[in-house]
Amino acid sequence: MSNLILIFIFLFLGIILQQVKGFPLSIYKVLNKIVIYICLPALALYYIPKIEWNNKLLFPIAVTWIGFVVSYLFFNFIGNRFGWSKKLKGCLIITAGLGNTSFLGFPIIQSLYGQEGLKTAILVDQPGTFVVLSTLGILVATIYSTGSPSGLDIAKKIFFFPPFITFMLACIMNVFNLDFHKYIQLAFQKVGLAMTPLAMLSVGLQLRFDRKSQHWKFLGLGLLYKLILTPALIYLLYVVVLNQNSKTIQIAILEAAMAPMITASILASSHGLKPRLSSMMIGFGIPISFISLLFWYYVVQFI
Template sequence: MDNIVLLFICMFIGVAFQFVKAFPKNMHISLNQFVIYVSLPALGLYYIPKIEISTALLYPLGIAWLGFGLSFLFFYSLGKYYGWSKKLTGCLIITAGLGNTSFVGFPVIEALYGSNGLETAIIVDQPGSFVVMATLGIIVATLFSRETLSAKAMVLKIAFFPPFIAFSIALVMNFITLDFPVLLQNVFQRIGDTVTPIALVAVGLQLKIERRSKHWKFLGLGLFFKLLITPLFFYILYLKIFKASGVMIDVSIMEAAMAPMITGVILASSYGLKPKLGSMMIGIGIPLSFLTLAFWYLILNTV
């Protein structure tokens, strides 16, 4: 519960900083860079070596990988049909395609399903959402921004993306069943803990809800896709088509219903993909998601 309270307090602090002249107008850019270059790599180095790999992980892993693919097909098709700008299409693909599977997901799942559910949530988040953001996310961000890179340049950009480097190192350590010394693990965990407060302050600094904003209809479409269409897709796929069941499946579907990913919004913003819309996706999506999560929890427990 304290993590959820932290979300709103940090976002409020960011909004309040908009009115403090002592803070630079572009302070959110520096905060975003700190999250991407320091906090996220530390998070990966802490969690990934501890994950137990098995075929049962395909269900929670599918939430992030298939979910992002679904988002790409959905918004790319609409963007082509309606003639949206590349920045708008890219923003919606990333922000609606990546879920807040850790900062909102972890406390919610732990409260509803206990430690067993949390183990599944970590699988959805670390080798799932985290890696999709560091690979497919950066590819989409590059393709839909003003940058024009060759295939080689894009591969190099991903290879030298700090979260991806950290993931690669941590994955190798997982394969050889080796973890960092306890001292370093504690350091990584503490640095990783800075993701939530710093990222949300950065989001709050950019959050401006304007009644006449042209983003409202796109915001509604993005949140409708993320909070309702995405979990419905996995509900049908996992429960009705694959006939799967159990806590792992329920937790996976609940994670699919989470609000947009904070660091996904930061990634889109750092590439200039409609940062105001991205901030609204989080600012409105997080509180709204508590209502839709209650709906999906009720559905899953009446099956």
């Protein structure tokens, strides 16, 4: 619950600081770099070595991969049909395709399903959302922001992306059943905890409530996909098609229904993919998601 309170405190703090005369609003760029290059790697090195693998874990892990791939197909189809710019398509693919499966997902799932539920939520987030962000997310951000980069440029962007490097290191440690000294683990955990306030402060500094904004209809479409269509797709695939009915499946559906990912918004913004719309997806998506999550929690009780 404390994470949820932090989200709103620092979001509103960022909005308030916009009104302070002389405050350097461009500081959000520095905050973005801290989140991406320091906080995310720390989280990977803390959580991933502790994951215990088995085949049933593929269901929660696949949630974000499915959501992101369909997001790519969905927004490319609509964008091409209506002549959207590449930056607009890229923004919606990333922000609607990646959910806030950790800093919203973890406290919500833990409060509903306890510590066992949290273990499933970590699987959705780390080998799921985290890896998609570090690979497909970087791929889309690079292609849709710079035109037609070479394969070598894209490979460099991914393989030298600090969160991806640390993810690979953490996976190797997991395979060999290794972990850091407890004091180092504690340091990683503390650094990772800074991600929520810093990321939401960055979003708040960029968020604008402009009634005449041209982004409202795109915001609505992006949130429709993220909060309604994505969990509906996972429900249809897992429950109706594959006939799965466990607590793990319930948690997977709820994680699919989480608001857009804060770091995804930062990734899109840092690549120039409609920064204003990226911030709106977070600023409006988070409070609206609490309403849609109530609906999906009611739905999964019948699984």
